[in-house]
Structures are given as C-alpha cells and as structure tokens.
Amino acid sequence: MRKVRRGISDGGGNREEAKMEEDGVNLNWSLPVPSVQELVRQQRPDVVPPRYLRDDMVLADHRRESSQGLPCIDLGKLMDPPSRSTELHNLHSACHQWGLFRLVNHGVSDEGLRMMQENVQGFFELPYHEKQKSAQRPGSLEGYGHAFVTSHDQKLGWNDMIFLKCLPNHERNLDLWPQNPPEFRIALEKYSEDMRKLAVAVVNYIGMASGIHEGELDLLMKSFGEGKFEIRMNYYPACPEPERVIGLEPHADISGITLLTECADMPGLQVLSNDDCWVTVPPVHGSIIVNLGQIMEIYSNGTYKAPDHRAVVNKEKERLSIATFCYPSPSLPVGPSPQVLAATGLPPLYQTLSHSEYMQRFFNRKLDDAVPFIDTLKM
Numbered sequence: 001m002r003k004v005r006r007g008i009s010d011g012g013g014n015r016e017e018a019k020m021e022e023d024g025v026n027l028n029w030s031l032p033v034p035s036v037q038e039l040v041r042q043q044r045p046d047v048v049p050p051r052y053l054r055d056d057m058v059l060a061d062h063r064r065e066s067s068q069g070l071p072c073i074d075l076g077k078l079m080d081p082p083s084r085s086t087e088l089h090n091l092h093s094a095c096h097q098w099g100l101f102r103l104v105n106h107g108v109s110d111e112g113l114r115m116m117q118e119n120v121q122g123f124f125e126l127p128y129h130e131k132q133k134s135a136q137r138p139g140s141l142e143g144y145g146h147a148f149v150t151s152h153d154q155k156l157g158w159n160d161m162i163f164l165k166c167l168p169n170h171e172r173n174l175d176l177w178p179q180n181p182p183e184f185r186i187a188l189e190k191y192s193e194d195m196r197k198l199a200v201a202v203v204n205y206i207g208m209a210s211g212i213h214e215g216e217l218d219l220l221m222k223s224f225g226e227g228k229f230e231i232r233m234n235y236y237p238a239c240p241e242p243e244r245v246i247g248l249e250p251h252a253d254i255s256g257i258t259l260l261t262e263c264a265d266m267p268g269l270q271v272l273s274n275d276d277c278w279v280t281v282p283p284v285h286g287s288i289i290v291n292l293g294q295i296m297e298i299y300s301n302g303t304y305k306a307p308d309h310r311a312v313v314n315k316e317k318e319r320l321s322i323a324t325f326c327y328p329s330p331s332l333p334v335g336p337s338p339q340v341l342a343a344t345g346l347p348p349l350y351q352t353l354s355h356s357e358y359m360q361r362f363f364n365r366k367l368d369d370a371v372p373f374i375d376t377l378k379m
C-alpha cells in the first residue's frame, strides 16, 4: 500500500471532521483561511507561524534526488510515423514507471503560454481586496482561496490558489473569473482551448501506448474532447524557513491527466519515484509537465500510475504554477479499459463506476489516512 495520503490535505481526525462525517457533509468546499501571500507581504516573518509548520512531514521526508532519469517525451516524434513506435515505447515506460513526464514539441504556442502566465502573475500581484472579488463562496472549492481546509486547527500549505472551471463553457462561473488583469479572461479561454487540444492528443498516444485501438481509442479521445477542464493556479510565496513547510502536500490527482506549466524558472514540483524518493522536476522553459491522474491509473488497470507529487517552496522567490485537470466526459464510466483487460488477460483490479459516483466517492470519502482513495475502488 502506498504511504502517501491522496488528494486531500491533512486533517488529523478532529471534532469538526468527525461531525462532518457524521452529518454526511462532503469535502467539496474549504474553510476560508488567511492568504499566505498577504501574511508574507504584511508581516515579513522571520519564522514560520505554527499553523504552517510541517516538521512532521517534511523533515522526515526531505531526501532529494537529482532529476536525472525523469522522462521527456516528444509529441512531434509521436505524430511522425517513422519515429512513432520508438516514442510510444518511451511513453509506455514513462507512464508505467513514473506516471509523469516532460512534454516537448507539444504544439502550444509560446505566445499562448506566455499570455496565460503573465496574466496569472498579474492576478496574484493585485491588491488583496481586488483578488477577493473572486473569493471562494461558502460551500464551493471554486474561486480564490485554498482547497480542502476543513477544520480550524488543520495545518496549512504555504500556498494561495485560484481554481476555475473552464470547459465545457456551460460549467463556467464567470462571476468568479477575474476581470483584472483586463486580459485574464481572454488568456484563460484561449489557454483552456489549447489544453483541451493538447489533452486529446496526449490521451490518444497514452491510449496507443497501453495497447488500445480503434473504437475504444476513438471513444477515449472523443470523451476527453468533450470533457471537463478545471484550472488551478497556484501561488507559493518565498518562505523564511522553506524546509519546515510544504507548499502543496503529497497527493495524486483525481483527473484523467493533468497538464502543468510554471510561470518562471523556480523549481518546486517533486514526484515520488518507484523507490520512494522525492525527485525534483526542474522547470524547463516552454515544456509542459504531464502527470497521469487516477482515472488513467484505473483505465490502464494499474499498469500506468497516477504519481504522488507535492510542491516545496524556497527562500528566494515566489513560485507560480498552473495545473489543468483534464477529465473525460462524465458519460464515460471510470473503470478499467475492456481492451486492456482483453490484451493482458488480467482480471479488473478496480470497480467500474459512473463518473458522478467516482467524484462523489472522492468528496464523500472518510478522512482515513491509512487507505489511499484509489485503493478504496479496488475490487
């Protein structure tokens, strides 16, 4: 069993949580907590306030390894018939061993990436009261705030975020979309379209690499083309004691795949390797990090993995990242691929659920550290 908690922040079994569980209240919301960016800006602390201290988790776990060996996949080579089969083989190993890879030649224009990154940076540079116009409303995770804070004494990540539903269009809550910087909305619309196109292409090749073909492959691509795209923009301020906090705590995404870009060249993302080391994924200008989410781990019947990853922070400078969570259409059940099962001759490791049941199980699950979410879906 995996050691790392999945998907949800530390809560530690206190009274509020126990009560929420009794009441059947789900976790698709977050308590308002102070902005870390404001805390740093106003107080310029020399030491980290107690609520952010994660000595328990971070120090025990702070072995680092070089990034050598992290896979890099070239989408141009996948698209080009003469180089395809070698690159599919590399993609298969990347998804199997890491569940994460750097993608180059991805076809998203530098201009599109830059415009989005500048607008995200511009949003976080606004005065607090301006950002608060997009603040999360009670009972929802969408908007400017924090995710998965469910009790008043819960430890916090060194992070502020804004989380917005982008596609399909009718899922947008435009009242939460910042009007400032003035080009933010245009940039986000364009970026989410770019991410949709890219996700369809990436999923096509991940499907091929896992041995899926014809009708099922078409269905997989179509369902990502019609899928849900949700974007989380993260701001991690510089921290006086970076080794004592965590930017974003270890988790695996519940998406199909996640496409991650970074606004500058500050490292922070780390992925857990097969031999349990946190490996830094250094930013490389213009590339996009792809990590598999738990829907793809289930779809591949466990052949591919949704890796545990986390973000650490540093003393020198803030770091900003943009994570696009790409989900297949809710009409596609979440379960092992019939063609993968047929090709491997293995029994299904996971149950097949409707998309809404999968999401409900995630948000309604018990805050039980011992069992990672994906393991609760095993047969």
Ligand SMILES: O=C(O)CCC(=O)C(=O)O
Binding pocket: 232, 234, 248, 253, 260, 268, 269, 270, 309, 310, 311, 321, 323
């Ligand atoms: O900031 C990062 O590099 C990681 C972001 C992430 O994992 C997430 O938002 O789910």
Ligand SMILES: [Fe+2]
Binding pocket: 251, 252, 253, 258, 309, 323
């Ligand atoms: Fe993530």
